[in-house]
Amino acid sequence: MPGDERGASAIEFALASLPVFFLIIMTIEFALDMTVDVTVQIAAQAASRAGLTMSLPADGTSRADQAEKIAKQYLGNWVNAGGTLTVTQLDYVSFSNFGVSGYNAGSGPGNCGDVEMYTIQLTMPSFTGLSKWLGRPTLNYQRNYIVQNEECAS
Template structure:
């Protein structure tokens, strides 16, 4: 009797699709979330690129704006572009280093300002955010940093 029961159970195909779904669904779910995570990370990376380009353009001109300073104006532009990432727990860092000339780039010979006409200035913009989906945390990544550095020579 038990041999017939086991043989009949072995041939029974009812519920196979439910078992297959239970085995495959977690993998597919993680792949979909991972794809969304990558897409959102690429959006963050592109916005950091845009913010760094706009900040370096403001500093590049060396012309003082009608109100405030160039540094204030650059800060406002960066905040407009990257402010949404602060709302999800991200931090935005802006560093401006005036090296004076290209020969000093990378050395400790700099001032923390936007420089004057002819100065070589490095604009460093970074955004550190936690993951969107929780997938990075599964792999031990607590936060991600997206960074852009622009080195320009100021003009009039």
């Protein structure tokens, strides 16, 4: 009937609730993404402290293994939630080799005074699935840190 407004508020709610629901989901996804990103940053800072020494860890593992162990302590919950953690180490010998075209950085602990670059990367699926809709099926978080091995005592 003309002038009958029954049900109008239900239709208005249906139209308005979709964008509001979408904004809530986006906010949750963004907050979780930022939390993971900060956790990767904290893991890199903690692992970089372990990479500053020339001596190998007492348990016989490499510094890259030690960095991965430290990263797992901080990022273990995200790995358990479906993430994949990768820690790599490159030996650049000196700071002057960074960014040099054609320079092939070696892997391994390096020598006394060598410059090492560690990369911590965490790849995980989207929390809410929203990223998949936007064309990003996985989320990648990465931090690099550079340390110089201690000089050897003469």
